[in-house]
Amino acid sequence: MEVLSQVExxxxxxxxxxxxxxxxxxxxxxxxxxxxxxxxxxQENLEMVRLLREKSKLIVAYGACAHLGGIPSLANLYGREELLKAAFGDGWRPGPPPGAPQEDAPPELLPKALPLAQAVPVDYTVPGCPPPAGLIGEFFSAFLSGEMPPPGHVFAKVKALCEECPRTREERVLKKIVRPHEIVPDPEACLLDQGIICLGPVTRGGCSAACPSAGMPCTGCLGPTPKAGDMGLSMVSALASLVRAGEEGEAAIPSENEILDQLVDPIGTLYKYGVPDMPCAKEGEG
Amino acid sequence: MADFEPKVVAFLCRWCAYAGADLAGTSRLQYPPNVVPIRVPCSGRVEPSWVVDALQKGADGVLIGGCHPGDCHYVSGNYKARRRVYLLKKILPELGIAPERVRLEWVSATEGKRFAQVVADFVEELRALGPMKVMSEG
Incomplete structure (x- = not known):
């Protein structure tokens, strides 16, 4: 599609x-x-997007960070002070270089990294990390033809990624959890069946299951399906349903726990592209 | 903090724990009025998102009551509930929620007394933990 000739x-x-x-x-x-x-x-990001909102008829959240907060929003699990301390050490405050005026100071860090929609009203979303070419195309053909879907539309499928995944699902039980580098996955079988945490069941389709097709699990960059809602919690639900250590029963509990314990870095795995909507302060830190 | 009354949302399975709560009532057992029972078909029906939702919207604790192992009306819903709660409790601390705020208990239809005791213990534990802290915007 020729876009550049049709826009300024x-x-x-x-x-x-x-x-x-x-x-x-x-x-x-x-x-x-x-x-x-x-x-x-x-603070500077905030000023810029407020200005852009004022000057633009449509605001499009483009990519996983604008859509969901993205990887930067994983820092929301920690306070702003904690972040500055981790990055710059004790006692350092962001400020201008020695002798320079205050206006040379780096822009102030907001308490949390926000998805765009929490900063300004957003009309449309083109999701993905990066947005797949097909979805970018869908947006531009709608935009250039003047036939846009109703506001709020996310340019991806409502159905889960699994629907378009070429792999075949058979076992429907999880007997172990492994990280992608630990096994060479079977090229045909469902990755989840093989113990690799693939977020396909809770993620929007729209990328033709690019990662699972290439042997890597879906990490959820297109965001949750409307039905899944909260990605991580939906996946907790799905994983817990799938885990089996033989016959279910009281006797199987310790081995089931062993399997569930194999999930390394649950937050980073299940919420890779955003935990911005968890408004809870850390407990037990005074 | 002395007048803090924890709010507890209790998802109770209709076959065991809810019947146990009913029995506690009809037996006129005294237990703290802090609990709001919600009847669900099975403890295995309780979504982790409901639990977090309750905690975000003002509950200080969530109790999930199901049938004892081996007693589930749907054979294995309680085992599923157990695995969900086990996994949920692993991620709650990272989301900033004390895992003690979520409790899974087996209560049979004959255990009115046990239900009253579970609620009393949980409310006391939550009282000690204090109110659920929700970070304000900005």
Missing amino acids: IAFWPALADSKKADLEAMPKGYIDAALINGAIRT
């Missing part, structure tokens, strides 16, 4: 010489659609 790039800091002042000079609603990627992590 109004603002693209990564590619064109676009400055904040250029954006400020535009009239309200001047931009037809702003595709925004990345999580909202700093």
Whole structure:
């Protein structure tokens, strides 16, 4: 599809010489659609997206970070102070270089990394890490033809990734949990059946199951299906249902626990692209 | 903190734990009024997301009551519930929730007394733990 001939790039800091002042000079609603990627992590990010919202008719969350918070939002499991301490050591405060004016200080870190929709109203989402070409195409053909779906639409399937996965599902029980590097997976069989944690059952389809087709598990970059809701918790539910250590019963409990304990880094595995909506403070830290 | 009354949401399986709670009532047993029972078909029906949802929306603890091992009306729902709670408790601390706030107990239809005791113990434990902390926006 030819896109560039049909649009004019109004603002693209990564590619064109676009400055904040250029954006400020535009009239309200001047931009037809702003595709925004990345999580909202700093005060500056927040200012920019608020400005873009004002100047744009449509805001599109583009990519997993803008959609869900992405990997940067895993830092939300820790407080802002904890993060600064881990990165820069005790006692360091973000500020301007010695002797420089205050305005040279790095932008202030927000308490949490936010998905775009928590910073400004978002009209559409093109998900993925990175968004698959097919879904980008779907967005642009709808946008350029003027036949857009209702606002709020996520340009991916409502059904789970498993529906489009070429692998075959047979066992429907999990007798062990392994990490992808620990085994050479069978090329035809379902990865989950082989003990690899694949988030296909709770993730939106739309990428033709690119990762499972290549022998790697789905890590959930297209985000949860509307039915799954919370990815990690839905997957906890699914895994717990699948784990078997022989005949179910009281006697099997210790071996079932052994299998469940093989799940390494549950949060990083089950919530790789975002834990932004867990508004609980860490307990037991005063 | 002295007047803190923990709120407990209890998902009780209709065959065992809910009947046990009923028996506690008809036997006029005294137990703390902090618990809001919700009848579910089976403890295996309880989704981890319901548990977290309850905790995020104001509950200080969640009790899941199911049939004793071997007694599940649907054969294995209680085992499924156990595995779910086991896995859930592994991720709760990382999400910032004390795992002690979620408790799974087996209560049969004849165990009204046990139900009252379970609730009393849980409420006391939650009282000691304090209210569920929810971080404010920004």
